[in-house]
Amino acid sequence: MKSFTLLLIVAVAAAAVSQVSAQWLPLLADVTPYPPITLQTSAKFQVRTHDDAAKAFEDCREDNYVPDDIYEKFLNYEFPAHRRTSCFVKCFVEKMGLFSESRGFDEKAMIKQFTVKTPKDLDTVQHGLEKCIDHNEAESDVCTFANRVFSCWLPINRHVVRKVLADLAGEAKILENCLKKVSSPERIVSDLQKLxxxxxxxxxxVPCLMRCLASEKGWFDIVKNKWQGKRLTDDIGADVYNYCRFELMRKSRDGCSFAYRGLRCLKQAELHAGTSLSTLLHCARTLNATNVELLQYNQLKTEEPIPCLFQCFADAMGFYDTAGNWRLLNWQQAFGPSRMENQTQEQPLDYSECRRSDKERKEATSKCSWMYEEYKCWERLNGNDFGEESRETS
Structure with missing residues (x-):
């Protein structure tokens, strides 16, 4: 799967508000594709915390007699089909101040609750609301109504909900447990200083600490030495997972090193993945691109499917300096680790051959044209040489 193409596929999913949407994370300081948005929220609504959510869970459990096995799923913000689910969900969103029987869902409260600390999540929260909010035109009972809307909105925003209502005490407990496993009384002080x-x-x-942390969060299977893709996507968003997909598939016999590299990449993705996706969506909207056109990038066609889409993206992400030279770090930050990267290789991939000469650039039909050619070269060097041109020459 190609780097820009996979961004496009996630962009299509986000534009269509699919069941696994992307997380919108902080933008790079020098890339601001959207103007700041001022939210008009109800002054009466008070943002809820993890403790508020925990109390709502307990109260609603008592009111609805939820079995233990189902309740465990509820605590992870998963609401499977069950005779108790609909009324439990209605109870929960009501106690969280997001829903009332008389007015239905309060969209402003939903936005304030889930973006007040992370405003860059606004797009995905709003996309979910646009897709899912209704005013019970079907005249369903109130439990069915509340569950229908929330169960539509939640899969798109589950990672946002978990982040905003995170159990910080639980996170600290995981760290404490892992330090007990990998450290010792003699080393604990120095290990904390290292951390x-x-x-x-x-x-x-601190050897193997990151593997333990990833395992405790349900992200990494120590026995199989494998990252849990679905759980990662649910917890942190599809765009963050896709940013690191090659790193998370690049297995190593040393499971501790494998887990450490993966978590380092995921941390990097928090800074850059959302920027790439939001910038791409902005360019696609500016050029009135359709989903069908976006997905054509998967074929690495000879001619760019959407003229100047890559130029729009590259300019916004700062891929070139004023002299037209590559800012390689910006390319790497935008797309994440490549398929061809090798942790043991001494020399990084050499992209110098991808830069067209000044003469070639002048002779190109347009700036968009030579930029697209350089992008295709990037993909080929990263092992993604199976597009339209490859089929023609094979």
Whole structure:
């Protein structure tokens, strides 16, 4: 799967508000494709915390006699079909101040609750509301009404809900348990000091700690030495997972190193993946691109399916300096680790051959044209040489 193409596929899913949507994360400081949006929210609504959610869960459980096995799923914001689910959901969103029997869902409260701390999640929250909110025109009973809307909106925003209502005490407990497993009473103080410098690590300074943390969160299977893709997508969003997909598939016999590299990549993705996706969506809307046209990039066609889409994206992401030279770091931050990267190789991939000469650029039909050619070269060097041109020459 190609880097720009996979972004496009996620973009199509986001535009259509599919069941696994993308997480919208902080934009790069120098890329601002959208103007700031001021939300008009009800002054009466108070943003709820994890403790509020926990109390709502307990109260609604008592009111609805939910079995233990089903309740465990509810606690993870998964609401399977069950005779108790609809009224439990209605009870929960009501106690969280998001729904009332007389007015239905309060869209402004939903936006405030799930974007007040993470405003870059506004797009996905709004997309879900646009798709799912109704005013019970079907005249369903109130439990069915509440569950229908929330169960439509939640799969698109489950990672946002989990993030906003995160159990910080639970996260601290996971860290405490893992330190007990991988450290010792003699090393615990120095290991904690090392952990404080985590952003500066160039290798894992507390061996196997990251594997334990990823395992405790349900993201990494230690026995199979494998990342759990579906759980990661649910928890952190499709765009973050896709950004690191090659790194998470690049297995190593050393499971601790494998898990450490994966978590480092996911942290990087938090900074850059949402920027790439939101910028691409902005360009697609500007050029009135259709979903069918977007998906044609999967074929690496000779001619760009949507003229100048890549130029719009590249300009916004700062892929070129004023002299037309590549800012390679910006390319790498936009697309994430490539298929061909090798953790043991001494020399990184050489992209110099992809830059067209000044003469070739001048002779090209347009700036959009030579930019698209350079993008296709990027894909080929990253092992994605199976598009239209490859089929013609095979």
């Amino acid at each position: 404080e410098r985590y952003p500066e690590w160039t290798s894992e300074e």
